[in-house]
Amino acid sequence: MKNQLSKILPAFVALGILSFAAFSLWQSRQTKDKVIMAQPEKLLLTEIWQVKSVDSPTQFTIKKGW
Incomplete structure (x- = not known):
């Protein structure tokens, strides 16, 4: 039983x-x-x-226009 568990355990971890x-x-x-980064002077x-x-x-979050 312990031998089977040592073979199966790495598969479960992966x-x-x-x-x-x-x-x-x-x-x-x-x-x-979507986030748009912009410089204020631009x-x-x-x-x-x-x-x-x-x-x-x-x-x-901002939207251009109203």
Whole structure:
């Protein structure tokens, strides 16, 4: 019994690691909003931007126009 367990255990560990990696990759691609980084001097003053949501103290989602 112990011999069988020592053969199967590495396969289960590898399967767990691969499953976690696949889930993490899938979860990271579920984001619907895209973040655009821009320098303030490159934004034209005549453009209108709308803040859609504040995601964190350093990140927010915006939309061009109303």
